[in-house]
Amino acid sequence: MSPHPDSTVVDQQSGSALSSNADDAAAMLVGAVKRYGSGQSTVVALDDVTIAFPAGKFTAVMGPSGSGKSTMMHCAAGLDQLTTGRAFVGNTDLSTLDDRALTMLRRERIGFVFQTLNLVGTLTAEENICLPLTLSGRRPSDGVLDQVVSMLRLGDRMRHRPAELSGGQQQRVAIARALVARPHVVFADEPTGNLDTRSGQEILGYLRSAVDKHHQSIVMVTHDPNAAAWADHVVFVVDGRVHDVMDRPSADSVLDVMKGLGR
Amino acid sequence: MSQMVRSAARSVFASRGRFLLTGTAITLSVAFLVATLVLADSMRGRAASDIAEAFAGTDAVVQGVSLGEPGGGPGDPARSVRQSLDPDITERVVAVDGVDRAASQWSGFAKLVVDGSTVGTGTASDVGRNWVADPALNPFRLASGRPPTEVGEIVIDRSLADDAGVAPGDVVQVLTATGMHDATITGIATFASADAAPLQRTVLLPDGAASAWLDMAAPTEVLVDVAEGADRTEVLGRLSALSDAEVVDGPDYIRTMQDAATSPLQFLNVFLLAFAVVAILIGVTIIFNTFALTVARRRRESGLLRAVGAERRQVLGGVVIEAAFVGTIATLAGLVCGVAGVGALRWVVGLTGVSLITGPTIVSPISIAIAATVGIGATILSAWIPARRAAATPPIEALRESAAEPRVVSRARTASGLVLAAAAIAGGAVAVVDSNPVWLMLAAAIVPALVLCGPAIVTASARWSSPAARRAAGVSGSIATGNLAASPRRSASTALALMLGTAMVTVFSIFASSLTSAVGTDVREGLRADLVVTSATPDFSTIDPTLAGRIAELPDVDSVTALSIAEGVVAGKAQAIGGIDPTALPTMYDLDPIAGDLADLSSGGVAVVGDDPARLGGTLEVEFERSTIEAPIVAVVERSTGGFEAPAYFVDRATLDGSVGRLLDAQVFVDLADGAVADAEEDVSALVRDTPGAFLATQEEHVASSGSEIAAFGNFIDGMLILASFIALLGVANTTALAINERSGEIGLLRAVGASRRELRRIVRLEAALLSFVAASIGIAVGAGFGGAMIDVAGGAEIPSVVVPWLRLAVTLIVAVAAGVVAAAWPAFRVSRVPVLELVSRDR
Ligand SMILES: Nc1ncnc2c1ncn2[C@@H]1O[C@H](COP(=O)(O)OP(=O)(O)OP(=O)(O)O)[C@@H](O)[C@H]1O
């Protein structure tokens, strides 16, 4: 029962895979199928998806509404279980893990940012940021915390509670929380969806610099071609399948593909 | 409208989980309330209506002149003490113009003895009465057999016959003030239509035997039937002109009798009433909480409905109909559970050998109506108030708003609460200083004060405990305390139910321990005798006066002395007066004299029980039924002989006999010679066994049984309290579950960032523990303060000092916290099982 993925499988499917080498993957889905419901009303949210998100890179996921982007993120992050197929974080096969092990994995190796309601209302910004670490009984190394906090310019807001922060500040706190444990991979589901353009650009800048400066791996869902342009690669999802992959995207090229998808 | 009802019903079934919780809360509250009311009714029984029926034909009653009114406390005689009537009173009454018929009523002590053992133990008293030949005036009716005509024939009441297993024709014995008499049962009677007179076991004697056996020279009362056509008021006026007698109107007489029959239960009724009030408070709090939460959760939904064009009435109506629907079903279930619960409680208590209720379980329509009104009314009101608020909110605001309540605690609310609390504490202090119970009413303002201050208390305690919780439980601790502070009003009202529950437990615990100590301490500290012979019932002396002498003649018995007790009136209040041998008693029972010399009782003095040595040297006037004595106070003793009917004054036995005639003994103290104790005890035991109405106890047994009535009573109270606390804790479980539901998004988030199931459970448990701890500590503190003040002010001589049962209170605190944690365990378990994503998406 080696959790190590058979890299050749991925290579053979390279038409839809990003990475040519599975060892470079921060996270990976192999033959992933996710069905909701049963019988007549079955919805196939993921339809045999095989994809590897490369380590140390910023990947954007795009696609029409209902195409399965969120489902993909949830399954890759171990928040939900695949109907069939396998999900890997690093070399760990998530399907072999029980709830405890999955919890540990989420705590230590994965960061997740939701679109809204990202913070625990009763904790201060600082406590929210350190939550994954304190849950595992660790203190953040001062260096990392300071780095993240100063990068996100949150220094003066650390003692405030979420209700006292603006939407953009809340998202920055959420991102700081995702980054501070230096996880193997960060998943962000439309982190800028609720923000104005300027705040959105700021957030994207931070994500970009986390990748560039600290070799963080980030996977982000977005509907905005301008946001996707900050990424190293863009994965296009349509009807639960990987439709296309684009390297070094620009806003215009992404827009073109999106138009082609019938939007 | 019917469409609305249908959609409400559909909505109820669609969100079964939520309504199951609400329904459970309502069902339990209603069940508790109805159980309390039914219990109170059943204990009171049908006494009042039975008495009214029995004396329906009596227009007026002539009685002896009243000397003093009953005190009403646990140590006071329940009846008023009256002077004896003249022997020829009945003839004088019949001679009065307008009196059609009159019947003498003789009543005294008489106990049925079958095969050498007495019949019946417990609270009822054993009464001997004469059989009144005139059926219109006779409160008893013959059920079978014939009336007693010759001396030596008796009729007994039906429940006594059932208890003894005897029937007409059987030969039995009757123990009275004049000793043991052989008797033949000629018939069985009922009191009106009841099996027995309330709280009495009655032996009915023929006219001739009444005076001889009961040792009375004159009737106790004369029942009067006013002639048809005569003006009753005028006849009453003429009767009241009779010398050395008082006359009461029939209805007044019935009322007095009813009061006397129910007053021993008054005590219990007060408790049950308090329970009922607490039950209502707890129930309403829980129901209100539940709806406040469910409606808050639906605020957004209703905002949406309004936004798409639903009228305010439509939004409001739906919620209220839903509430009525759930309230009605749950209330019906509660009524059934409550009545069934009384049956179960009866059975459980019955296992311990104590019968809770002697008669049938009485479920009166009023109890049902009260419980149903409270259940359905509170539900609808609880739904309507928050729903109205929700409907009044502009749709957009409701849509934007989160379900959470504001964290800010209203300053005005807290301030008014503090003012009330200060007033309550001041009221309690003044009550204690002034010994004035009226001020206690002000002290009761502590309850609304707590309601008002609750949110502030919760917020403050969450803030204070936060560092400790953080140190003890890390980030889970912070989150738990944070959650409490995040919804102060909900936390406070959850706590309120528990607070009330523990406050009640505390008041009753202090009351019971103070009373037990008051009753039991004297015996524990004063008793020196090896053996004690006690009477069959605590409120009548039933020991054959020759028994003491016979015991004294046994070998190896060192000394024997008897205590007799009579009722007398001192300063207008009925009191128990003890007759003792002032030289023999102190060697076997230490009355702890603090002034004077008990030996001087033999020269006609009186000893006062109390702690004020300055009373020595005064004079005391004691009025008895047949005479009055005026005696110098020659001693002050700190201790009495214990038990409910402990004397407040002691005189020499001879003095007492001289004043009231021959008495049965209340207790006999026996000292055995050193060595050979086992044999001697066996001899005494054999002698006592052959003496009906006398029971033998060793020193340890007697100490243990003193105050045991209260212990039994305390067990009953405990049972009710456990029930009340149980309901309060279900409130905790309920609100915890709902609060978790409300916070599911956040909990999902915690799981998403790596909190384990165990940590989630820990947070929920911590929250419940903290809330229970705060609620229980405040409840105990308030209960201790209030209970202490109450006993201090109203305890009087019966409960001279407040005894705080520290251990019990500590246990109460621990149990409350533990139970709070247990109550939260189920919702905690449930939430930890829900898949992460489901939690996250619930709020989106
Ligand atoms: N819990 C669920 N039960 C049933 N069907 C679901 C569930 N969650 C998602 N789906 C369906 O799965 C499909 C993919 O949903 P998903 O949320 O992944 O889409 P998405 O790409 O994130 O869309 P959007 O851009 O609107 O967020 C949709 O058709 C959706 O209706």
Ligand SMILES: [Mg+2]
């Ligand atoms: Mg989505």
